[in-house]
Structure formats: C-alpha cells, structure tokens
Amino acid sequence: MDLIELIKKRRSVREFLNKPISRDCLEDIVDAARFAPTARNVQPWEFVVVTEKEALKHIAEISEHGKFISSAAASILVFSQDTKYFLEDCSAATQNAMLAALALGIGSCWVAGDKKSYAGELNLLFGVPISHKLVSIIALGYPVTDKVFRAADKRSLQEVLHWERF
Ligand SMILES: Cc1cc2nc3c(=O)[nH]c(=O)nc-3n(C[C@H](O)[C@H](O)[C@H](O)COP(=O)(O)O)c2cc1C
Numbered sequence: 664m665d666l667i668e669l670i671k672k673r674r675s676v677r678e679f680l681n682k683p684i685s686r687d688c689l690e691d692i693v694d695a696a697r698f699a700p701t702a703r704n705v706q707p708w709e710f711v712v713v714t715e716k717e718a719l720k721h722i723a724e725i726s727e728h729g730k731f732i733s734s735a736a737a738s739i740l741v742f743s744q745d746t747k748y749f750l751e752d753c754s755a756a757t758q759n760a761m762l763a764a765l766a767l768g769i770g771s772c773w774v775a776g777d778k779k780s781y782a783g784e785l786n787l788l789f790g791v792p793i794s795h796k797l798v799s800i801i802a803l804g805y806p807v808t809d810k811v812f813r814a815a816d817k818r819s820l821q822e823v824l825h826w827e828r829f
Pocket of ligand 1: 673674675676677727728729772773774775776
C-alpha cells in the first residue's frame with residue numbers, strides 16, 4: 664500500500680483479535696512515532712508500551728471512552744514534557760504510530776488523554792513523573808475484519824479545500 668492509500672484507509676479500530684503483537688512490531692511503531700516533527704525539535708515525548716492483560720483492563724476501566732482497550736493486544740501511552748507545543752508534537756507522533764501500525768496490518772484507535780481527568784491516574788499506575796502530561800492512548804490490535812480498513816467517511820475534498828482564499 665502506498666502512503667497516500669494507507670492514510671486514506673486508516674480507520675479507528677475498536678474490535679481486536681485475540682492475537683499478540685510482536686515486540687519487533689511494537690518497536691517499529693514507536694520508532695515511526697519518534698520521527699514526527701516537533702517544534703524546535705524538542706521531541707518532548709515518552710512512550711509507554713503496555714501489553715499485560717491486567718494492565719490493559721485497568722486502562723480500559725479508567726479511560727472514559729476506551730472500554731475496548733481491554734481487548735486490545737497492546738496500548739501505547741504517549742506522555743510528554745510540558746512544553747509549549749507538546750500537544751501538536753505528540754499528536755503528530757500519535758498519527759505516525761497509527762499509520763505505521765496500519766502498514767504492519769495492525770488496527771489502532773486514538774483514545775483521548777489530554778484534558779482528561781483520568782490522565783493523572785495513568786501517571787501513577789505506570790510510574791510516569793507527574794510533570795509529564797498524557798496526550799493519547801493508542802489502542803492496538805489485529806482487526807477482527809478487513810472491512811474496517813475501508814475509506815473513511817470524511818468531509819469531501821471540495822468542501823474543505825479552498826484555493827487562494829476561503
Ligand atoms: C484527540 C482524539 C481523541 C479521541 N478519543 C477517542 C476516545 O476516547 N475513544 C474512542 O473510541 N475514539 C476516540 N478517538 C477516535 C475518533 O472517534 C475517530 O478518529 C473519529 O471518529 C474519526 O474516525 P476514524 O478514526 O475512523 O477516521 C479520538 C480521536 C482523536 C483525534
């Protein structure tokens with residue numbers, strides 16, 4: 664799949680097969696994340712990869728709209744130092760990770776972290792210094808069906824593209 668096709672086919676996946684993701688794949692996904700652009704190249708992120716079932720269930724219980732994380736094969740918690748552009752930087756990294764996952768045949772869903780009241784609980788649970796902010800939880804797993812990789816329903820190009828002026 665070429666990159667543009669891959670970008671267009673990515674969809675949030677919330678139903679996963681009971682199949683583990685290899686350590687190599689998880690490492691490749693984080694490796695892709697760390698290549699994202701960052702303001703002044705500060706790279707403020709830290710990635711906590713969680714694969715233990717009990718820990719995944721715990722994240723699922725804590726997160727507001729992430730109950731499906733209990734059936735994920737892994738989750739990556741994206742934390743950041745509290746820099747001026749941490750949200751933009753770590754959002755770019757999150758997207759990189761999700762696209763890399765798809766390239767490896769792995770489905771993903773971004774679960775909100777920033778601005779969530781449960782964020783601090785995850786710091787405590789995973790030993791992350793409270794100085795670091797949770798930006799996203801990336802649920803990962805092999806999708807139950809290929810159909811989830813269909814092109815997403817999105818606002819049309821004509822609607823959102825403005826040449827020269829709005
Ligand atoms: C900042 C952000 C937070 C999100 N939080 C959640 C969440 O807590 N739970 C969830 O199921 N999906 C979450 N999503 C996924 C969105 O619901 C999803 O991206 C959107 O519906 C578009 O669908 P698509 O990803 O298939 O294109 C989040 C996405 C973003 C970018």
